[in-house]
Amino acid sequence: MQITFIGGGNMAAAIIAGLSKHPEHTIRVLDRNQDKLDRLNQQYGAQGLTAMPAQFSPQEVVVLAVKPQQLKALCHDLAPRLGGALTISIAAGIRCDALARWLGSERLVRAMPNTPSMVGKGISGLFAAPAVSPADLAAAEIVMASVGSVVWLEREVGIDDITCVSGSGPAYVFYFIESMMQAARDVGFDEATARQLVLDTFDGAVTLARQSPLPVEQLRSNVTSKGGTTERAIVRFDQEGVKAAIVAGAMDCRARSIEMGQQLSQD
Structure with a gap:
């Protein structure tokens, strides 16, 4: 071809x-x-x-x-x-x-x-x-x-739908990686170690999610012991509206994709 x-x-x-x-x-x-x-x-x-x-x-x-x-x-x-x-x-x-x-x-x-x-x-x-x-x-x-x-x-319209999930999605992931690396530096790790800790954590978590028959919600719950350290972090995320903000941001991304398409497709 x-x-x-x-x-x-x-x-x-x-x-x-x-x-x-x-x-x-x-x-x-x-x-x-x-x-x-x-x-x-x-x-x-x-x-x-x-x-x-x-x-x-x-x-x-x-x-x-x-x-x-x-x-x-x-x-x-x-x-x-x-x-x-x-x-x-x-x-x-x-x-x-x-x-x-x-x-x-x-x-x-x-x-x-x-x-x-x-x-x-x-x-x-x-x-x-x-x-x-x-x-x-x-x-x-x-x-x-x-x-x-x-x-x-x-x-x-599925192109706009997929834009807000996978098209722009790597930026959302990089944003979360940035945040975790900042946390690693804040507790004293040097840049190289912070990068290794966070990237290997993401890589391992994605591999586990791919290979496990369990839904990701269950995988997250399995790490979140009642009254434990992970639960404290998840509670803060929920209080700050992290999940809702991510979903809302994705919807804003979709709306912008539709808007751009209308603008750029005009004669």
Whole structure:
């Protein structure tokens, strides 16, 4: 499969890295930054392009990996050259109906990956426009599964839903890690030890949650002995509304995703 990335930023580079492990794929990347193209070529064998190809073929996949604010102009430039190619957009917010208007094509898949894709541990939500064939679905899944797991969404609003959970979710986790590392430093651990204690705790807790048949609520309860040290911390979290604030923040994230989509999808 030939896959052309338009934009060679961090997320594109992560997907290219994953795809490069499968030599049956031919990878091209279009970007104005020659240093970036050279690096992607040296590391992953991607062919660098500094100008838009004159024509794409219906058999290839085009991945739109530019900032949302740049996407409309890009699509207008791409439209006469697209040649019916399957198009995957990883740009946040831009709806399929807008992409279809700008590109003159309904052979579209939207994807919402997250930053752990950079280490092959991502998860991506995918939504396909009605015109997408089963073969196209399989091709899109191959592209996004190269950096982690994939969840197909039945409705396009699911992209906003998944944004507030997994798309932005790594930032929530990093925020909690920051807080725990601050606590570790406050009780006297040096930076390196604080980092090790917290990251290994997160890694171990996630592994346990994956491997245990118990729900996470039960795993948390198992550590929270009545009248003990963990209970004291959980009581404070509840008093401060930590869980409610996390849920509310995720809903605010979803609302902003919908708002951005409406703004950026206008003609």
